Amino acid sequence: MIRKTPNDYDEMPMCPKTPMFFPRKMIPVPPTPAPMPTPMTLPRSTGSADFEFEPAPPIQKDINYTQGYLKTKIGKYVKIDFLIGSNMYVDKEGILEEVGISYVVLREAGTGNELMCDIYSIKFVTIFRDQAKAAICMD
Secondary structure, eight states: OOOOOGGGGGGSOSSOSSOSSOOOOOOOOOOOOOOOOOOOOOOOOOSSOSSSSOOOOHHHHOTTSHHHHHHTTTTSEEEEEEEETTTEEEEEEEEEEEEOSSEEEEEETTTOOEEEEEGGGEEEEEEOSOTHHHHHHHO
16 A cells, blocks of 8 residues: 655655856956065175174173173182082182183183083082182283
8 A cells, every 4th residue: 555645745846946046247357466576675794793892692791690790700710610410520620711601711720721611510610719829820
C-alpha cells in the first residue's frame, strides 16, 4: 500500500524559481592617477663627525653604573676581585688605565704589563686610599 504524503511535499521545488538577489549593474570606475613617489634623499657623509669626540653611551658617563663610576677612578691604584665560574675568586692589582663598556684595563704593578679584564666578572673593586703603590707602577 502506497500512501501519498500530505500537501504534495515531494513535488515542491527545492530552490525558488525566481532569484533572491537581483544582479547589479557594474559601473566602471575611472582610474585615478597613482601618486608619484617622492625620491628619498639620503644624508651625505663627509667622512668625519661634526664634533670632536663622539658621544659615549650613557652607561659610561653615569656614575650610577659600574663603568661610569670606574671611569672617575682612572689613574688610581686598585685591586679588583673577579668571580670565575661559580666559586673561584681571582684578584688583580694595578693602576686603572681604561674602562670600556665590557672591559677594564689594568697596568700591573710588578711587570708594567697591561691586563684587559672582563667587567661582568667583577665582584669587588678596592680603591686604595694610599696611592703610594701607584708610583711603583709608573716606574
